[in-house]
Amino acid sequence: MTRILATPSQLAEARDARAAYRAGAIAPTSGVAHGLVQANLISVPADWAYDVLLYAQRNPQACPVLEVLDAGATESLLAPGSDLRTDIPQYRVWRDGELAEEPTDASTAWEEHPDLVSFLIGCSFTFEAGLVDAGIEVRHQTLGRNVPMYRTNRACTPAGRLTGELVVSMRPIPGDRVADAVQISGRYPAVHGAPVHVGDAAGLGIADVQAPDFGDAPEIRTGEVPVFWACGVTPQAAIMASKPPFALTHAPGYMFVTDVPDANYMV
Amino acid sequence: MTRILATPSQLAEARDARAAYRAGAIAPTSGVAHGLVQANLISVPADWAYDVLLYAQRNPQACPVLEVLDAGATESLLAPGSDLRTDIPQYRVWRDGELAEEPTDASTAWEEHPDLVSFLIGCSFTFEAGLVDAGIEVRHQTLGRNVPMYRTNRACTPAGRLTGELVVSMRPIPGDRVADAVQISGRYPAVHGAPVHVGDAAGLGIADVQAPDFGDAPEIRTGEVPVFWACGVTPQAAIMASKPPFALTHAPGYMFVTDVPDANYMV
Known part of the structure; x- marks a missing residue:
């Protein structure tokens, strides 16, 4: 292809x-x-x-x-x-x-x-290149850290013997670039596409955005909004479950x- | 969903x-x-x-x-x-x-x-609504016929015991609307997306565009270009093969x- x-x-x-x-x-x-x-x-x-x-x-x-x-x-x-x-x-x-x-x-x-x-x-990580090219800072790259990832309270649709919850990755995005980040990532449906959630982490059942389940803690600055994308670690949550x-x-x-x-x- | x-x-x-x-x-x-x-x-x-x-x-x-x-x-x-x-x-x-x-x-x-x-x-048929809404005539609808579909010379990627060739559907589109038809259908990757071929049917190994393998013969008018989309009859070709x-x-x-x-x- x-x-x-x-x-x-x-x-x-x-x-x-x-x-x-x-x-x-x-x-x-x-x-x-x-x-x-x-x-x-x-x-x-x-x-x-x-x-x-x-x-x-x-x-x-x-x-x-x-x-x-x-x-x-x-x-x-x-x-x-x-x-x-x-x-x-x-x-x-x-x-x-x-x-x-x-x-x-x-x-x-x-x-x-x-x-x-x-x-x-x-x-x-695929659409991160698109964010960087559009001048949107990808914070974990800047800091040399791993992206923060979280287990959520959203159940995936079961299949055969597999069940599990959705895992998401998070990137803090300045409020005036959230729309751009949505549109840029939305052009890549084969690599998770647009975000699943913008804003309050509690909406995904995440108790503490500073304590990710995988990867490193984020640094969220004033004026930035946490933006959550579906994450390819989701199958690992299905393995655990x-x-x-x-x-x-x-x-x-x-x-x-x-x-x-x-x-x-x-x- | x-x-x-x-x-x-x-x-x-x-x-x-x-x-x-x-x-x-x-x-x-x-x-x-x-x-x-x-x-x-x-x-x-x-x-x-x-x-x-x-x-x-x-x-x-x-x-x-x-x-x-x-x-x-x-x-x-x-x-x-x-x-x-x-x-x-x-x-x-x-x-x-x-x-x-x-x-x-x-x-x-x-x-x-x-x-x-x-x-x-x-x-x-899903993106045909988008074509109609954009003022692009869907000829087989106008004529009350079935869409013409063709087996091609393009092999699909085999999987397990299944092999077969690509099947396409065809719609004649006026030259000045081909770009619109590409863009409208391209927004629907989950329903075949953008065309796989525009123009000469011989490029897909189709001997006679007037003799489809499935559906009814098309009516292609002056100034119209045959536009070919991947077709969900492809699995039936795999069954035959x-x-x-x-x-x-x-x-x-x-x-x-x-x-x-x-x-x-x-x-």
Whole structure:
């Protein structure tokens, strides 16, 4: 589907980043390879694949599927030469819904389950490039932190054995740029699209916006409004709630960097 | 997901239409319940559901999934009170990839396979309302005919046991309205979105634009350009090519009329 190709310098940055993560480097990926799509990972044994794909279909704003690999496959079409077992900075291994470990290399986990089906799910880091290009500060990038993410009180639509709540990411946006942020992100429905909520975090059942469930605490300045987008960590909440025997995911904020320009997903 | 509700008169039209089809009325549905979403149907035995959902995910422009019902379920969330076994004007029953019959009631077929999983897939009739509202004539509506549809030489991305080619629908558009038609339909990525091809049908491997594979022959007038959109009959081409033991679909052009306004799928 890639019609708009990455520039040589973008490609070099993406490939260098994946190579560094493969060699063991660990850092949140927000801002890496500006203008290229990043993706969330969830890999499950083949007999759970239909449930995951159906959950994604029924909750498309949180779980926009960019690619589904065949069982056992590890090279993404979105990044030729990639290896999903090694090219993400940090992983999470889940056993019966519990976080078991956070390795930087998932090869061992893959050896345990050679039939894993991997789903790459759109990430809001994609439209952050559009915000930055429009002169809207992405605070966690400025601060060199991970984006804050929160579990909410909004239930996702169940699918098969999967249930769980919506997870959101938050960016503080100046009041006079909220409309721009909505419109820019809204052009990317394949990577969460427009926000799900603007303003009071309590509206999503978030008790303390300064205490995110994943990522780092935000810095919200005077005149800024918290803006919440559906987040690709939502499948991890479903894992916690639904307890499949095994799952592999990225660590929140530590994404799979692809070779595909964001513009391919713009409406 | 429905946030924008249908008007009472739209709802009455949709419900009356479904009731008429349930009672045996047969007619193409283009133009019925103006402004409400119509959908393609494909129902397969549960052990084929993952292949269909994956095929749709990998070919989203042709197969944008609006709803996946649980195995055996027959009432669509997009039309409360509906029954997918009876509420479509005409069906196609497929056995081993061959068209076996075209009943107006699919209850008997359902009794054979009580585990059918039904997929409702977006239909280009949805954005036709937008074209009409913009003063762009939808010729097959004017003529009271079915839209012309064509098998093409473009292969879809395979998924599991499913392969097949892209099917397209065609509408002749005046040269000075092609850009408008592209932009209007492009706002509805969940119902095929922007055209896949404009102009010479040979570019899609279509030998004779006057001899569609499904629907009725077009009437292309001087100054008009053939504009081709991805079509929700694409899964039927996959059935023909891949020969699952059983499948149930709508008959091309005879769609499932929902209660959901098009605007819910506009970006």
